Amino acid sequence: MAQDRTALGAFLRSRRDRITPAQAGMTPFPGARRVPGLRKEELAVLAGLSPDYYSRLEQGRQANISVEVLDGLARALRLDDVERAHLHDLAAPSARPRHRPEPDPVADPGLLRVLSALDHLPALLLGNRSQVLARNTLLREVLGHPMEPGTLLSGWLLTDPGARDRIINWPDFARATVATLRREAGRRPHDRRLHADIERLRADPEIARWWDDHGVLDYASMTKRIRHPVAGDLTFGVEMLTGPLDPDQRLIVYTVEPDSATARVLPMLASWAAATPVSPNS
Numbered sequence: 001m002a003q004d005r006t007a008l009g010a011f012l013r014s015r016r017d018r019i020t021p022a023q024a025g026m027t028p029f030p031g032a033r034r035v036p037g038l039r040k041e042e043l044a045v046l047a048g049l050s051p052d053y054y055s056r057l058e059q060g061r062q063a064n065i066s067v068e069v070l071d072g073l074a075r076a077l078r079l080d081d082v083e084r085a086h087l088h089d090l091a092a093p094s095a096r097p098r099h100r101p102e103p104d105p106v107a108d109p110g111l112l113r114v115l116s117a118l119d120h121l122p123a124l125l126l127g128n129r130s131q132v133l134a135r136n137t138l139l140r141e142v143l144g145h146p147m148e149p150g151t152l153l154s155g156w157l158l159t160d161p162g163a164r165d166r167i168i169n170w171p172d173f174a175r176a177t178v179a180t181l182r183r184e185a186g187r188r189p190h191d192r193r194l195h196a197d198i199e200r201l202r203a204d205p206e207i208a209r210w211w212d213d214h215g216v217l218d219y220a221s222m223t224k225r226i227r228h229p230v231a232g233d234l235t236f237g238v239e240m241l242t243g244p245l246d247p248d249q250r251l252i253v254y255t256v257e258p259d260s261a262t263a264r265v266l267p268m269l270a271s272w273a274a275a276t277p278v279s280p281n282s
Contacts, residue, residue: 007090008057008087008090009057009059011090011214012087015077015083016077019078020036026046029041029042040055043076047076048072049069049072049073065091070087073087082183082216086183086186086216089186090186104131104150105127105128105248108125108243108246111243111251112134114241114251118136118253121255122139122142122236123252125249125250125252126153128184128194129154129184129191129193129197130152130155131150131153132148132150132151135149137270137273141269142234142269143166144162144228145160154177154181155201157170157174158178166227168225169225174206174210179215182215198211219250219252221239221240223235224237231269235260235262236256238252239255
């Protein structure tokens with residue numbers, strides 16, 4: 001059984017709308033234009049497909065889609081690597097749905113040992129659905145939230161007013177978080193908990209608007225600027241590590257430039273955090 005093609009059609013339309021014939025390197029077809037980007041017929045030609053076949057793709061009426069067709073569409077739409085992978089996930093044959101909820105993941109012991117050694121940098125370990133599996137005390141001090149295991153990082157970042165207050169460049173991170181959730185939803189079409197989380201978040205009109213943009217993103221390095229109530233403004237490079245046992249688990253580390261203002265103030269924050277020690281996986 002093929003998975004629901006509604007998401008595939010919507011993604012194709014969103015990518016088609018954002019690229020003009022000039023950007024695609026073609027002469028526009030004659031006639032009045034009613035779309036902001038490529039017409040369906042123009043994209044079909046660029047991808048080497050018949051207009052009827054492409055229409056069936058957007059309408060969700062094409063059950064089986066070859067890798068060659070998907071690669072042709074990715075080239076014509078100038079998708080990046082993450083968007084290309086997302087397109088293939090949306091078009092892939094669907095595994096049988098799980099009728100029982102997936103168990104909560106157990107923290108990867110190797111990544112947990114690395115986290116325990118990073119007491120000088122804020123760090124946390126995430127599982128799927130952006131679920132916090134572990135974190136150190138310095139992260140709690142920097143973010144101003146306990147971030148207990150089981151917390152959904154996406155939920156805190158997108159819905160907690162404290163996140164907007166603490167993260168100076170909150171819109172950048174919020175929009176990236178929504179794009180990351182859409183990428184994960186494409187990989188995990190039968191994860192009921194994930195899709196329920198997303199539906200709750202989409203009740204916010206701003207989040208719904210970002211979701212409807214169909215942007216996709218894997219967890220990636222970003223600069224995060226934090227306004228700490230005592231230490232002042234802090235700047236981190238947020239980096240991600242994955243272990244060999246579970247690719248869905250990601251160790252997120254807040255790095256700093258040597259000799260920067262943030263690097264100089266972190267030892268003070270670490271001493272405050274150490275005053276109320278909490279084990280990283282408690």
